[in-house]
Amino acid sequence: MCLAIPARIVELDGDRAVVDAMGNRWKAKTTLLPEAKLGDLVLIHAGFAISLVDEEEAQKTWQLISEINEFQDTPDKISG
Amino acid sequence: MLDRIQKAQNLCRAACKQLARQINIMEVCGTHTVSIFRNGIRATLPKELKLLSGPGCPVCVTEQGYIDIVLQLADRDDCLIATYGDMIRVPGKNSSLERKQSKANVKVVLSSEDALQLAKDNPEKTVVFVAVGFETTAPSTAVVVKEAAQQDVDNFCILSGHKLVTPAMRALLSAKNDKIDAFLCPGHVSVIIGYGAFAEIVEDFNRPCVVAGFGPLQIMEGLGEICRQLASGKAELKSMYDAVVTKEGNIAAQKIVAECFDAADGYWRGLGKIDKSTLKLKEKYSRFDAFTRFKINETPSEEKTGCRCGEVLCGLIEPPECGLFDKNCTPQEPVGPCMVSSEGACAAWFKYGRERAH
Amino acid sequence: MTEAKNDRILLAHGGGGQLTDDLIRRHILPSLNNEILSELGDSAKLNVASKSLCFTTDSYVVKPLFFNGGDIGKLAVCGTINDLAVAGSRPVALSLSLIIEDGFEFKLLDRILASIGETARENNVNIITGDTKTVEAGAADGIFINTAGIGVKLTGADMGFDKIAAGDKIIINGTIGDHGMTIISQREDIKFQSQMQSDCAPLAGLTCELLENTNGIKFMRDPTRGGLAASLNEISRTSRLSIEIREVDIPIKPVVQAAADMLGFDVLTIANEGKFIAIVSPESVDDCLRICKNHPLGKQAKVIGEVCRSSDVPLVELITQIGGKRIVQMPYGRELPRIC
Numbered sequence: 106m107c108l109a110i111p112a113r114i115v116e117l118d119g120d121r122a123v124v125d126a127m128g129n130r131w132k133a134k135t136t137l138l139p140e141a142k143l144g145d146l147v148l149i150h151a152g153f154a155i156s157l158v159d160e161e162e163a164q165k166t167w168q169l170i171s172e173i174n175e176f177q178d179t180p181d182k183i184s185g
Numbered sequence: 186m187l188d189r190i191q192k193a194q195n196l197c198r199a200a201c202k203q204l205a206r207q208i209n210i211m212e213v214c215g216t217h218t219v220s221i222f223r224n225g226i227r228a229t230l231p232k233e234l235k236l237l238s239g240p241g242c243p244v245c246v247t248e249q250g251y252i253d254i255v256l257q258l259a260d261r262d263d264c265l266i267a268t269y270g271d272m273i274r275v276p277g278k279n280s281s282l283e284r285k286q287s288k289a290n291v292k293v294v295l296s297s298e299d300a301l302q303l304a305k306d307n308p309e310k311t312v313v314f315v316a317v318g319f320e321t322t323a324p325s326t327a328v329v330v331k332e333a334a335q336q337d338v339d340n341f342c343i344l345s346g347h348k349l350v351t352p353a354m355r356a357l358l359s360a361k362n363d364k365i366d367a368f369l370c371p372g373h374v375s376v377i378i379g380y381g382a383f384a385e386i387v388e389d390f391n392r393p394c395v396v397a398g399f400g401p402l403q404i405m406e407g408l409g410e411i412c413r414q415l416a417s418g419k420a421e422l423k424s425m426y427d428a429v430v431t432k433e434g435n436i437a438a439q440k441i442v443a444e445c446f447d448a449a450d451g452y453w454r455g456l457g458k459i460d461k462s463t464l465k466l467k468e469k470y471s472r473f474d475a476f477t478r479f480k481i482n483e484t485p486s487e488e489k490t491g492c493r494c495g496e497v498l499c500g501l502i503e504p505p506e507c508g509l510f511d512k513n514c515t516p517q518e519p520v521g522p523c524m525v526s527s528e529g530a531c532a533a534w535f536k537y538g539r540e541r542a543h
Numbered sequence: 544m545t546e547a548k549n550d551r552i553l554l555a556h557g558g559g560g561q562l563t564d565d566l567i568r569r570h571i572l573p574s575l576n577n578e579i580l581s582e583l584g585d586s587a588k589l590n591v592a593s594k595s596l597c598f599t600t601d602s603y604v605v606k607p608l609f610f611n612g613g614d615i616g617k618l619a620v621c622g623t624i625n626d627l628a629v630a631g632s633r634p635v636a637l638s639l640s641l642i643i644e645d646g647f648e649f650k651l652l653d654r655i656l657a658s659i660g661e662t663a664r665e666n667n668v669n670i671i672t673g674d675t676k677t678v679e680a681g682a683a684d685g686i687f688i689n690t691a692g693i694g695v696k697l698t699g700a701d702m703g704f705d706k707i708a709a710g711d712k713i714i715i716n717g718t719i720g721d722h723g724m725t726i727i728s729q730r731e732d733i734k735f736q737s738q739m740q741s742d743c744a745p746l747a748g749l750t751c752e753l754l755e756n757t758n759g760i761k762f763m764r765d766p767t768r769g770g771l772a773a774s775l776n777e778i779s780r781t782s783r784l785s786i787e788i789r790e791v792d793i794p795i796k797p798v799v800q801a802a803a804d805m806l807g808f809d810v811l812t813i814a815n816e817g818k819f820i821a822i823v824s825p826e827s828v829d830d831c832l833r834i835c836k837n838h839p840l841g842k843q844a845k846v847i848g849e850v851c852r853s854s855d856v857p858l859v860e861l862i863t864q865i866g867g868k869r870i871v872q873m874p875y876g877r878e879l880p881r882i883c
Contacts, residue, residue: 107216107321107373110804111428126805128738128798129728134298136328137438148376148429149805151269151318152296153325155435156376162428166398190865223809225867270807293732295806401865516875527807537869 109150111158111167117143124149186402193409194229200412201233209235209364210411211357211500213350214371215242215528216399222537224401230408237362237500238530240353241371243318244271245498245522245529246453247346250483252277252522255344258313258479259285265307266291267300268315274525281525297329304333304341313475317346321373323464324438327445330466330473344475345464347446350374351382352462353453358390362499367393367411372403372426379434380424387422396424445470452485454522455495494521497530504531504538511535552647557677566675570649574656575639575663579671587671589636595696597632599623603688608651610729612721612741613816615688616658621745621816622767623692624666628747629763629819631702631754632694637663639673640689645680655686666745668692694747700754704782706761709852712828713786714821716749716841717742718794719771723813724802733806738798744817749838756834759827765819769874772811774820775859776873786859788848788871811861812874822850 112124112131120136124147131149135141138154146163147154201208212218218238221227227236240246256277259266266282270293273283282291290310294300297314304312316326326343333341350371358365370383375396383394393414397407407425414421424430442464451463466474476482492514493507504510509520516532519525524532555562572581579587603619613621620637627634639659643652663670721742728737746765754760766774771793779786795810803810817840823831828846835841859871 107214107319107371108805108807109321109373109376110801127801129802129805130736131805132735134296134325134328137324137435137441139437148373150373151322151325152298153328155321155324155373155438156429159428166403166426166428167400187865222869223863224865225861225863225869226865228868229866295733401863401867405865536872 193405196409197412200416201231211237211239211365212369213239213241220399222533240498242528244526248452265310265312275522297325301329314343316343320377323347327441342475347464356459370396372398375430381432393420398426455498492521494523504534554645574660575670577669593695597630597694599626600691613743616655619688620662623690624745625765627694628750631700632696634694636671638691641675642687644683707782711850717843720799720810720813722816742817757830759824762822770812779857785851785853789862790864
């Protein structure tokens, strides 16, 4: 019902923003999040920022697969 | 992280053991439906714990009458239809927007702003924005309605199919399905309305309501918390999604929705008429209301023969129990929206499910 | 004719007369020049000392024509080279057919031809025969390209569906989803800026090295349209064996995953143009990985899963990052971005 991903505000002019999600840049509006500032991590849904993202909580919520990869990627491991 | 998953699984097993019966948890969000399937979560749960897919796919709960209205408007040469991708393949009585796309007046948009821009770029056409979605998406529709009013974009209008989640949850518990033990509540709807909005379900119906995000860890921990509550015998309201959800929600978004919309009675596929469960544009914005502009009324139309989308949406049956599933109704040739919508329970089951009804 | 008029293709360029001759000599030959092509014969003569040839063809209609990491020209050469490569052959020669719209700018055509020439040369492959047609404006999205290719089967390359056995491992040479997501990011209706790049690359060098230096490779395929999901399903269906892959072992760039998450796509179904999967015997896994990792196109090679006996209906299953299990189905064929 609600695809939304965290992204960082890298440009902001009034309520028109550009956000960056791991190297993808999207246009987004901050009309629904007037307190958003340049540099904030926000949740983007359908082209709108709908919430600030607490960075510490975000680590706990979104990082599962990269943690598992780090654990498994030991340098001398060749065979899968 | 894996130990957190273990912990959640232990809580689920403990609750099943303690209650010694089947536990039914309903998730009320199409995005949860898909994520549960994509992450193969059912396979990691005890078999006594059943996950029901509820009416959380906004496309699936949209009455066929609404879809047929969109298709009628798509047939008009003076209209451009702007829609989210979800709606494209949903079948109406005779056709779907996808089939009409070759006429080039159906555009897929990612944002309501794109729909408004389409109107500005095509002044000689009327742009109809197919405004479907729950409380997460309604604010973005409200923003563009206000902008259209401020900027006098007269060739823009919306066909509101926005629906509200808590009235549907109440309707489910009151009439259709009292076997639901608890709800896994939608994370992004909660961003807007606040997790406090589910307090009434906990208080009035004594069911645990736990808000979770959409990653597998969030869902597992949400289920674990629900099971902990069920085992303790005490229904509570809790959010696992502190990264973005607060108790009050996004006040600015709530305000703008209240400025533009009124809650109205509406028809939900499978649930029938639910009071104050849909959003209708306020009188002062009626010039942007496609229902007013084109003088149309949404009337509930009949289900296609054999289609049991309604029962699937209420969690009363699982997709393979529908006689059409994987026979006459497949993602290539869908009969009902539950099969074609990317978040429909039937589509998810078909795409990712272990059992297939052969 | 004046210079000013000659900055775009005209229908007459496909007429077979002076303008066609002009097009070939001034634009096509300089980019692709080789002895056989310069003869401009109706057919090219090839001397190939082999009893076993591979032959393939593909058409290219990608939109946009130019994208991060490549263009339709590079794609047209790589795509056909890769089909020859995964069939176990060394590519030798290509044909090139162009269908160009009236009004197409020469400067764009020249870029595409240069790309074709460069990619072919880098892989010791010649374009030895071709054709050009022109069509009315709007009939070809700018330009459509078809290439056909001939390869010489490597001796000792003995691959086939019937060679695949339960226990065989599945290796991929790098990250998935790069090409398809890059194209999607540059589509008119969705366009967004991104660091993503198409992985479009010719694989023959790596595949030939693998086939010549190991002896346990049972099957290869390049997961293009429909992505990894389509290729694995095709293999499973035809070999009548099940396949199990592990989510944690599938290499995906975070930028690609984030773009897919935003649009609601499943990366497993997204096209790749510089990747192949190899189904290999368990004993040859280490050698294969070593060769891949020593090659620029295989640095992130990984074992992503294995082939298993099937109980009744052969299935492709994914072990998810949390230890769950789900089926990977054949994709519908037209994944749409979703929001709700």
